[in-house]
Amino acid sequence: MSKEQTTPESPAPLLEEEQEADLGRLSYRQLVWRKFRKSRLAVIGGVILVTFYTLAIFAEFFAPYDYQHDNVRLQYVPPQGVHFFGEDGFHIVPFLYGLKQTKNPESGELTYVADRSKTYPVHLFHHGDKYRFFGLISTDIHLIGSEGPFYLIGTDRMGRDIISRIIYGGRVSLTVGLVGVFLSIILGSILGTVSGYWGGLTDILMQRFIELLSSFPTIPLWMALAAALPSNWSGIQVYMGITVILSLLSWGGLARQVRGKVLATREQDYVLAARAAGASHWYILMRHLLPTAYSHIIVIATLSIPGMILGETALSFLGLGIRPPLTSWGVLLEEAQRVTVVLNSPWLLIPSLPVVLVVVAYNFVGDALRDAADPYAS
Amino acid sequence: MSDKLLLEVENLQKHFPIRRGFLQKTVGYVKAVDGVSFTLNRGETLGVVGESGCGKTTVGRSLLRLIEPTGGKVTLHTETGKFNLLELNQTELKRLRPRMQMVFQDPMSSLNSRMTVGDIIAEPLVVNNICKGKELNDKIASLLEAVGLRANDTRRYPHAFSGGQRQRIGIARALALRPDLIVADEPVSALDVSVQAQILNLLQDLKSQYQLSYIFVAHDLGVVEHISDRVAVMYLGRIVEIGETRRLFTYPKHPYTEALLSAVPVADPRVQHSRQRIRLQGDVPSPANPPSGCHFHPRCRYAAEICKREVPLLREVAPNVFAACHLASELKLQGVELLHTAPQEGK
Numbered sequence A: 001m002s003k004e005q006t007t008p009e010s011p012a013p014l015l016e017e018e019q020e021a022d023l024g025r026l027s028y029r030q031l032v033w034r035k036f037r038k039s040r041l042a043v044i045g046g047v048i049l050v051t052f053y054t055l056a057i058f059a060e061f062f063a064p065y066d067y068q069h070d071n072v073r074l075q076y077v078p079p080q081g082v083h084f085f086g087e088d089g090f091h092i093v094p095f096l097y098g099l100k101q102t103k104n105p106e107s108g109e110l111t112y113v114a115d116r117s118k119t120y121p122v123h124l125f126h127h128g129d130k131y132r133f134f135g136l137i138s139t140d141i142h143l144i145g146s147e148g149p150f151y152l153i154g155t156d157r158m159g160r161d162i163i164s165r166i167i168y169g170g171r172v173s174l175t176v177g178l179v180g181v182f183l184s185i186i187l188g189s190i191l192g193t194v195s196g197y198w199g200g201l202t203d204i205l206m207q208r209f210i211e212l213l214s215s216f217p218t219i220p221l222w223m224a225l226a227a228a229l230p231s232n233w234s235g236i237q238v239y240m241g242i243t244v245i246l247s248l249l250s251w252g253g254l255a256r257q258v259r260g261k262v263l264a265t266r267e268q269d270y271v272l273a274a275r276a277a278g279a280s281h282w283y284i285l286m287r288h289l290l291p292t293a294y295s296h297i298i299v300i301a302t303l304s305i306p307g308m309i310l311g312e313t314a315l316s317f318l319g320l321g322i323r324p325p326l327t328s329w330g331v332l333l334e335e336a337q338r339v340t341v342v343l344n345s346p347w348l349l350i351p352s353l354p355v356v357l358v359v360v361a362y363n364f365v366g367d368a369l370r371d372a373a374d375p376y377a378s
Numbered sequence B: 001m002s003d004k005l006l007l008e009v010e011n012l013q014k015h016f017p018i019r020r021g022f023l024q025k026t027v028g029y030v031k032a033v034d035g036v037s038f039t040l041n042r043g044e045t046l047g048v049v050g051e052s053g054c055g056k057t058t059v060g061r062s063l064l065r066l067i068e069p070t071g072g073k074v075t076l077h078t079e080t081g082k083f084n085l086l087e088l089n090q091t092e093l094k095r096l097r098p099r100m101q102m103v104f105q106d107p108m109s110s111l112n113s114r115m116t117v118g119d120i121i122a123e124p125l126v127v128n129n130i131c132k133g134k135e136l137n138d139k140i141a142s143l144l145e146a147v148g149l150r151a152n153d154t155r156r157y158p159h160a161f162s163g164g165q166r167q168r169i170g171i172a173r174a175l176a177l178r179p180d181l182i183v184a185d186e187p188v189s190a191l192d193v194s195v196q197a198q199i200l201n202l203l204q205d206l207k208s209q210y211q212l213s214y215i216f217v218a219h220d221l222g223v224v225e226h227i228s229d230r231v232a233v234m235y236l237g238r239i240v241e242i243g244e245t246r247r248l249f250t251y252p253k254h255p256y257t258e259a260l261l262s263a264v265p266v267a268d269p270r271v272q273h274s275r276q277r278i279r280l281q282g283d284v285p286s287p288a289n290p291p292s293g294c295h296f297h298p299r300c301r302y303a304a305e306i307c308k309r310e311v312p313l314l315r316e317v318a319p320n321v322f323a324a325c326h327l328a329s330e331l332k333l334q335g336v337e338l339l340h341t342a343p344q345e346g347k
Helices: A002-009 A011-024 A028-037 A040-057 A162-198 A200-215 A218-228 A235-266 A269-276 A281-317 A329-334 A339-344 A352-372 B056-063 B090-099 B117-127 B133-146 B163-175 B193-210 B221-227 B245-250 B255-262 B269-274 B305-309
Strands: A083-086 A089-103 A110-133 A137-146 B005-020 B025-041 B045-049 B071-078 B081-084 B100-103 B181-185 B213-218 B230-235 B238-244 B315-318 B321-323
Touching (some): A028 A040, A028 A352, A040 A162, A040 A352, A162 A200, A162 A329, A200 A235, A218 A235, A218 A281, A235 A281, A269 A281, A269 B100, A269 B117, A269 B163, A281 A329, A281 A352, A329 A352, B005 B056, B005 B213, B025 B056, B025 B213, B025 B238, B045 B056, B045 B221, B056 B100, B056 B181, B056 B213, B071 B090, B090 B100, B100 B163, B117 B133, B133 B163, B163 B193, B193 B213, B193 B221, B213 B221, B221 B245, B230 B245, B230 B255, B238 B245, B238 B255
Parallel strands (some): B045 B213, B045 B230, B100 B181, B181 B213
Antiparallel strands (some): A083 A089, A089 A110, A110 A137, B005 B071, B071 B081, B230 B238, B315 B321
């Protein structure tokens, strides 16, 4: 017995200490990542976001059609199924039927019936609409496509493929949040830090201004600001204008949180120690206050991107934001405004699905980040 | 060496304004420190004790101008002359900062958890452009060893250390600039008793090794008695008694000191039972609205008429013992036998 008690002493504690030392060398960021990874919802949210952003970045490749590819003879086509079994049995390559359009002579309503005499196989790496990849390489390869009417979730009033428009629209809708949040992070963290660190009259004035800003009803304010955008601006200019408007209105919350964090950190003993050593204000700000606020800023940013996305969607839905021919999820939903359209072509509402998914995914990620932001609390 | 004056504090004051209302008008002042004077010799340890809120921490921070004092004079004696710290501008102050460093109470908040131990200890050296590169690394390693940590701990983060070890890191940071004076603000209050003893012993070892002087702020009389050469007792922003440790503990001259001492546990149960425990009536009054005359008179069991009217001045009532009490020479106050036999010493 005594042998057993003494022998494991030498190798075991060494191993344990090595492990402990290993953990001790993990930086704050590594600790946060360890904790973040453990949240299953966050991983799901992360996967959803990565998928959507990949789709948006390589929209030309993933979308079967160009977003402006219209076909007046195929308006309001309902979602088309992809078939494996035809009249002649099983096909390894899925295929589509052609479409026959009939018009109700009384109501003028268009209905489509599958034309079983025509079949079109679905191709991977299909040669479809031409595009320039990142404005550099001219090509016409799409991940998936067909010679026939390949409209998986239908077409809109101009006969444009909705799925392609969703993928392209994601470019605007997903980045308007990022750019907007980026701008409001810059505004919010600078003003919040100033307000918190210097305090006094600056602080009071700034806080009252933020209160004023946040007490304004948003929709009339959006309308006023959007009306201020010149109507002859191009789509890109309007887009930039919208991001600036959204960020100008949303920096207040972030500034407040940063201020609170700075106020709390300013009184920490390690800041006093730095001052006792003779560190300058600038050093303390850059070395202690901002890094401590970073995690907070990232969490707030992640949680406020959905707000930006919804803001863009709402503005565009009201016809105040992104204007056609540029497309975004809000623009797509704008087309689903009329009740008759929704009744006859409910697939026009599908663009709300990515909005919901992305917003929920951002919230999952943001929540997990917030929980992970303090990895030292056990 | 020990007789050379290091620090002279005269009539130090710190009044925090109380602001109210939308316009933040000043409606009064909290007199956290209200006319504190003392001196500190080189190589000496001055203990500062008192209840929570009596201004002892504010004194420590005001000395280093981490809080801007409202008034008074703090003279630091260096080889190159005397400087009134409160009159220096930021540049001059920055030059003198390395002379005085601070050790903090809370080992959790005194180290930035985002920085490695190496970076934390390097900070004072980097900020003052003292050294860099290999010289810096060597210096950090030797500082870590001086405080009883391993030299290869530099790349680890504070979260990997225990409270006592973190306190050692804080001490290493304070030592980095080779200061003359360290203001230790309750450096052991947040630690386990066994760890307290280790840190106290470390502080004492470093004192002789680095020729340090300490201002040791604490509320634990046992700790203060263990480490201090002299003790200052504070009450409501003022020093009520200051004197050599042994004298002050055995023959207190101020009723407040007597009351504090009566709360110190004595290890010997026979002594403990026979002692008279003085229970102070009421709470510490608000420093925003202190009592007239002697601040202590509403709670003092010896209070006379004069105590309500006149502020007692700190005067020498016995050799090297100063007390601010009108009745100091008349009262026979109960002290406590030296605690050197108490358990702290054994550990």
